[in-house]
Amino acid sequence: MTSDDASPFFIAPHRFDADGTADQPVLDRHHEPVPEPGERVLARHRLTVAGHLLGPALDRRQWSLAPTATVTVTDRRIVHVCGDLALAPVDAGPRHRRRTARPASGQIRWQWPSRLELRPTAPDGTADLLVVCDALRTIAQPALALGGPAREIATLARLLRRAVAAFRLANPTLVELSAAERDVLLRRAGTGSVVRGTRVTLPGSLPVEFLSRDDYYHPGSARLRRSRPAGRPAAGYRGPAC
Numbered sequence: 001m002t003s004d005d006a007s008p009f010f011i012a013p014h015r016f017d018a019d020g021t022a023d024q025p026v027l028d029r030h031h032e033p034v035p036e037p038g039e040r041v042l043a044r045h046r047l048t049v050a051g052h053l054l055g056p057a058l059d060r061r062q063w064s065l066a067p068t069a070t071v072t073v074t075d076r077r078i079v080h081v082c083g084d085l086a087l088a089p090v091d092a093g094p095r096h097r098r099r100t101a102r103p104a105s106g107q108i109r110w111q112w113p114s115r116l117e118l119r120p121t122a123p124d125g126t127a128d129l130l131v132v133c134d135a136l137r138t139i140a141q142p143a144l145a146l147g148g149p150a151r152e153i154a155t156l157a158r159l160l161r162r163a164v165a166a167f168r169l170a171n172p173t174l175v176e177l178s179a180a181e182r183d184v185l186l187r188r189a190g191t192g193s194v195v196r197g198t199r200v201t202l203p204g205s206l207p208v209e210f211l212s213r214d215d216y217y218h219p220g221s222a223r224l225r226r227s228r229p230a231g232r233p234a235a236g237y238r239g240p241a242c
Contacts, residue, residue, distance in 0.1 A: 024105060031083040031103045033072050043159055045071045048147035049080045053140050054132060061145075065104055071146060073156070075163055078131065079107040080144070108133070108144060110167035111174050114205040117143075118157045118194045121150040127196070129157050134207045142208065157194040161202070165189035168204045175204035 026034040035041060049071065050064035065082035072079045083103040108131060117130040127150040132143040146156065165188035168175050177185070181203035194200055 025079045025081070025107045027081060027103060027105060031081050031105075032070070033074075033079040033081065033105075033107075035074065036076065040075045041072060042075060042163060043073045043156070045073075045146075045148065045152065045156060047071050047080075047153075047156075048145075049082065050145040050147070052130065052143040052145050054130075054143050055140050069104075071156075073159055073163065075110075076167060077107045077109045078144075078160065079105065080146075081105040106144075110164045111171075111204075111206045112208055113160075113164055113202050114141075115202055116157055116161055116194065116200040118154065118196050118198065118200075120196050125150055127153040129153050129160070131160065134205060136207045136209050154194065154196070157200075158192075161188050161194060161200055162190070164202050168202075175206060177204045 028034050046068050048064070048067070049069040051062040053060045053062055065080070069080045069082040072081075081103050082105070112133045113131050114134045115132045117132060119128045119130065121127045126147055128145050128147045130143045130145050132141050134141055146153065148156075165185040168177065169182065169185050169189065184201070184203050188200070188202065
């Protein structure tokens, strides 16, 4: 079973536990995602996770999960879970209300990413992989940044490229592909590596919509900060989920 109308709810993780969230991951008692019928788990990692908003000359980090999150890759999606955080639903009311410990989670289904960006290795031997989506009615692009040891992130980039390509080739009813796009995806599904500092396009992506007008026009409660050149989160920064 695949979903054709789900949104990539990684724009603001503090909303994942709010009532009415249409496509949040279902978690078991260990805070691991419950596979959908027929879904295959491909890999699990422990990584830093952050949300970015990309523009023509700007990279803004909207939020981050601290210190790390569990990242699960399947043949249909990527799911991140940061457990035991003091969270409140977006409409929780007064700030003095007692918060309950709940996991922050989100996912991106494979019909959404438009490209992957494997950023250069930092001096400390870590690297970032950006999973970028195109958005409707704006040039801003939401992106999920996954960080960890450079070799592990390079392996993850190759896995995501192949998983997205294979999903789109196997589900022609979800994405419309031209003959040229199919040829590109066939190459993306191969075993080649992702070169650092380059962008890997993923033909057939579906544009996403932000959750509210605030995501288009205002920073809201997420304090926007210009990212470091290498894309690494500033030390000690926590987004609204944490």
